[in-house]
Amino acid sequence: MAEYKIADGVKLHVINETKFKTVRIMVRFREKISEKNLGKRVIISNMLETTNAVYTTGKDFSRKLSSLFGATFTTGVSKKGNQHILSINMNVVNPKFVNFDTLGEAISFLKTALFEPDVTGNAFTPTIFKREQTNLIHYLESMNDDRAYYASRKLANLFFEDKEQALPSVGTVELIERETPEAVFDYYQKLLKNNATDIFVLGDVDEKRVVELFSDFGFTDRTAVSDVFYSQLLTEKVSVLTEKKETAQSLLQLGYHLEVNYGDVDYMALQVMNGLLGGFAHSKLFANVREKASLAYSISSTFDSFSGFFKISAGIDAANFDRAKQLIFDQLLALQKGDFTSHEMEQTKTMLRNTYFVSKDSPSNNIELEFVKALIPERFLTTDRFLSLLTEVSKVDIQRVASHLILQAEYFMEGLILQDMKDDE
Numbered sequence: 039m040a041e042y043k044i045a046d047g048v049k050l051h052v053i054n055e056t057k058f059k060t061v062r063i064m065v066r067f068r069e070k071i072s073e074k075n076l077g078k079r080v081i082i083s084n085m086l087e088t089t090n091a092v093y094t095t096g097k098d099f100s101r102k103l104s105s106l107f108g109a110t111f112t113t114g115v116s117k118k119g120n121q122h123i124l125s126i127n128m129n130v131v132n133p134k135f136v137n138f139d140t141l142g143e144a145i146s147f148l149k150t151a152l153f154e155p156d157v158t159g160n161a162f163t164p165t166i167f168k169r170e171q172t173n174l175i176h177y178l179e180s181m182n183d184d185r186a187y188y189a190s191r192k193l194a195n196l197f198f199e200d201k202e203q204a205l206p207s208v209g210t211v212e213l214i215e216r217e218t219p220e221a222v223f224d225y226y227q228k229l230l231k232n233n234a235t236d237i238f239v240l241g242d243v244d245e246k247r248v249v250e251l252f253s254d255f256g257f258t259d260r261t262a263v264s265d266v267f268y269s270q271l272l273t274e275k276v277s278v279l280t281e282k283k284e285t286a287q288s289l290l291q292l293g294y295h296l297e298v299n300y301g302d303v304d305y306m307a308l309q310v311m312n313g314l315l316g317g318f319a320h321s322k323l324f325a326n327v328r329e330k331a332s333l334a335y336s337i338s339s340t341f342d343s344f345s346g347f348f349k350i351s352a353g354i355d356a357a358n359f360d361r362a363k364q365l366i367f368d369q370l371l372a373l374q375k376g377d378f379t380s381h382e383m384e385q386t387k388t389m390l391r392n393t394y395f396v397s398k399d400s401p402s403n404n405i406e407l408e409f410v411k412a413l414i415p416e417r418f419l420t421t422d423r424f425l426s427l428l429t430e431v432s433k434v435d436i437q438r439v440a441s442h443l444i445l446q447a448e449y450f451m452e453g454l455i456l457q458d459m460k461d462d463e
Contacts, residue, residue, distance in 0.1 A: 039408055042249055044237070046259035051408055052248050053240040055401075061141055061241030062401040063128040063148060066409065067233035069263055071122040071202050077213030078225045079124050080115055084170040085162055085222075086126065087113040091154040102147065106140050107131045111147070117207040118413070119266040119344030124229070126151065129401070132242055141243060145251040153256070155226070161219035162226075171214060178211045186351070189289040189451050196277040196447035197293035197347060199270045234262040236412050238405045266413050267299050268345040277447045285453040287335055288356040290363060293447035294348040296341055298439060300410070301417025305343060306427040307435035313386035314378055314436065315339045315369060316350060320385060322369040322378070327352070333362040348443055356452045373440035376433055383436070387428055394424060 042050040069075070093099040103109045109130040116123045130144040156163045181187050191206060198204040205213075235257060239248050272295050298308045316323035316339025328334045335353040342348075354362045372378065397403040398421075411418040419427065 039411075040245055041412075044235075044252060044255070045257045047262040048235040048237075048257040048260070049412065050237045050249065050252055051239070051412060052243065052245045053238065053404065053408055054243060054245065055240055055404065056242045057399075058241055058401055059132055059135060060401065061130050061132055061144070061239065061243055062405060063130070063144060063240075064238040064405050065126040065148065065152070066236045066238075067124045067229055068118075068121045068236075069229075069233050070120055070265070071117060071205065073202050073205060073213065075225060076122060076202075076205055077209045077217050078222045079122060079229070080174060080209040081167070081171060081214065081217055081222050082226050082229070083113040083115050083124055084174060085155060085166065086151050087111065088170065089156045089166060090151050091156055092150050094156065106143050106147070107136050107138070109140065109144055109147075111151070115207050115209075117345075119268045120203075121263055121266060122207065124233075134242065141247070142251060145248075149255060152230070155223075157223060160223060162223045164219050167219040167222070171217065174209075174214050175211050178208065178214065181208070182211075185283065185285050185287075185289060185451060186353075189291050189351075189449055190349075192279060192281070192451075193291040193293050193349065193447055193449040194347075196279055196449055198345075199273075200268070203268055203345065231258060232260050234260065236409060238408060240401050240405055240408075266344060269299075270295075270346065272444055273446060276445050278450075279448075280450045280452055282452045282454050285451070287353045288359070288453040289449075289451040290352045290354055290359065290366075291449045292350040292366070292445060293449075294350070294443040295446050296343070296346045296348040297442045298343060299346070299417075300343040301414060301419065302343075304435065304439050305419075306424075307431045307439045308341065308343065309390055309428070310383065310386050310431045311373060311436045311439045312339055312341055312348075313390055314382060315373055315440070318386065318389050320382065320389075322372060323350070323352075323366065326369060327362060327365050331361075331365055333358050333365060337366075356454070359450065359452075370440060370443065374437055376437050378433075378436075380433075383431075383433065387431070390428060391425065394421075 040052045042052070044050050088096055089099055093102055103111055107130070109128060112127045114125045114127070116125065126148065128144045128148055130140045133140045156166050158164065194204040237252060298304045313321065315321055316337060318324070323337045323339060328337050333354060337350070337352040339348070339350045350366060352362060352366065
């Protein structure tokens with residue numbers, strides 16, 4: 039990968055890769071997560087994806103993309119540790135296959151989307167703004183009807199001391215409702231000037247041409263955000279919340295304090311430990327809680343090595359709550375005691391290797407890896423380093439990482455049918 043400095047805090051990363059027939063372009067704006075700006079960033083994401091000053095209707099927008107041999111243009115928001123990320127993505131067929139300058143046209147389209155938004159006076163055009171705001175509110179309300187999403191939000195609220203860290207990357211209904219076309223457009227001007235910005239172009243491209251195409255975007259100097267990792271202290275008391283909901287299946291979610299960050303000495307041991315506990319179909323949670331004891335409809339473990347959050351999620355019958363929870367605790371205790379075979383450990387390593395190589399066949403995943411490299415170059419794991427460290431993980435390493443997981447939060451959604459809820463009242 040070649041890296042070019044466009045301005046202070048603005049970098050262009052060109053990844054020359056010949057195995058794909060398309061060129062993927064991504065622009066990422068990032069800043070520290072804040073409740074004040076989160077709703078604005080989500081609305082901006084939606085505004086940029088539908089219309090702009092040149093392509094003023096959805097039909098115009100789609101027609102232009104179709105003329106670029108079926109190019110795609112998408113936007114999205116996400117979180118990584120302390121940072122909130124607004125991403126603008128384009129995917130276009132490589133010019134070499136169609137004898138047409140799809141790359142130049144795509145980057146020109148991207149420039150229009152960023153710098154010529156759909157604006158009236160000093161505000162996003164109110165009718166378009168209202169439409170996107172309403173769509174977002176309906177989307178978030180429907181998300182809250184998703185029991186698993188709702189449970190995850192509740193667990194995050196219990197786990198994180200920093201309430202801004204607990205906010206979902208897509209915002210909340212309350213955050214979206216309070217925004218206005220004027221306030222969001224005013225913030226958008228600041229975002230373009232102040233957010234740390236990374237531009238990625240991946241494909242079989244001429245680097246010099248790519249640099250030329252981005253040279254007149256007009257990005258100015260800004261201060262890059264450096265504090266990526268979020269951390270919080272252990273608390274002695276476990277935060278517990280039980281709610282009753284009208285749903286057939288109950289949901290148990292457990293949040294653990296995780297000491298290991300991406301790139302730490304124990305990072306690969308964490309990967310293997312999670313694979314053994316709940317990351318794969320042969321894991322202890324899946325095999326013992328779901329398959330052997332039939333105490334869970336679904337069960338898994340996941341981790342975020344940028345925020346120190348390790349989660350176990352299970353769909354269970356309410357009547358099995360105590361037994362299921364105890365059996366989950368028993369599986370983690372088994373890892374801490376080294377109750378797993380060399381075969382299980384090597385099987386997990388093989389699964390992690392396969393997952394890694396499959397991800398390399400995706401342009402998006404390749405850019406994601408390069409993004410991590412841009413964020414924390416001193417911690418980045420190259421393919422050789424990743425595979426080498428994975429091979430070196432020992433039984434003792436896994437036991438050590440498992441012993442560092444400390445329960446901090448427990449959320450239980452007790453499923454009740456409607457009549458049960460009335461009786462309970």
